[in-house]
Amino acid sequence: MGTPEDEAGRAQRAWAVLRGQAARSQPRTAALLYVVAVGLALAVAAQPLWFVPSAFVLLLLVGAFLLRWRALVVLVAEVVVLVVVLVLVGPAAPAPGVLAVIALACVAVLVFARERERLGLQGAPGALMLVDLRDRLAAAGRMPTLPSGWVVDADVRSAHEAAFSGDFLVSRVVDGGRRLEVVLVDVSGKGQDAGVRSLQLSGAFSGLLGAMPPERFLPAANAYLVGQAWDEGFATAVHLTIDLRTGDYRVATAGHPPPAVLHAGSGRIEVLTTAGPALGVLDDVDPVPSTGRLHPGDAVVLYTDGVVEQRGRDVDQGIDRLLGVVESAVAARPGGARDVLAGVHAGDDDDRAVVVVRRG
Known part of the structure; x- marks a missing residue:
């Protein structure tokens, strides 16, 4: 085979x-x-x-x-x-x-x-x-094979089970297998229009990922998006870089919900503090990153706003609910992205995506 x-x-x-x-x-x-x-x-x-x-x-x-x-x-x-x-x-x-x-x-x-x-x-x-476009977008989101001691899992679902999603991810192992880079993006809009933009951006972001220092990725992605001059030309993104030898990580966001880190030793779940405007809004962006180190058993969780935003519920409440699910699904047992999405019970009126990277 x-x-x-x-x-x-x-x-x-x-x-x-x-x-x-x-x-x-x-x-x-x-x-x-x-x-x-x-x-x-x-x-x-x-x-x-x-x-x-x-x-x-x-x-x-x-x-x-x-x-x-x-x-x-x-x-x-x-x-x-x-x-x-x-x-x-x-x-x-x-x-x-x-x-x-x-x-x-x-x-x-x-x-x-x-x-x-x-x-x-x-x-x-x-x-x-259209089928070809959908398959190409799905292929771009396949997670790479990581060295022993690391597990990465992702689940991307479109609104109302449509064929196209405005949420997509691109990942790559660079520097001879020593560093993992993941970018999770939420394009404005839903359905086919958002899916076409997702396809174009996924190709561009895939080319940028690993081709420049991590601190230059989001500014370069923003410059590309500004240059497209789309009517709905903005997107939110979170960019994660992990040194697979030491566990050192760097996370930067652009208008995106804050990632969460599970510290297995203490059982504490930390919401990372990052800042940066959405991509495609300003000519220049300079996101403020968050850094740290993943120890054995630790995990970092990335997600899009469709996971925590629901009609009639505050975003902070949605994040609190997500953290509770991460504690039960990822900390208490070796669950993955699918378990997190199932636990938050997010509605299907928006695209949803979760990425879980765990150090074994």
């Missing part, structure tokens, strides 16, 4: 082949659907008990998935003409309710296709591209 990277590479190549085949077969697919539409109309006229006009709705849905904008417009126009002909025929005339359903289907398909065209997502290749 191959490595996860090999499997991901084969999956990406398979998607590329499918996209190419869909693009090349577009004229044949359109011609086939046009012929099917005519055949369906003839079948309805000849055998109205076996073939019903509402079958045009299914044909339109298939066309919306397979065809690009112009070919789909032609298919919709053909369906309208064929239905009008059926009405004029008399015996096979569709009922008024069926005509209303077909008309609504035509409008809905055109509106849906027009929006996809505006986003550049046309036909089946567009749908495959």
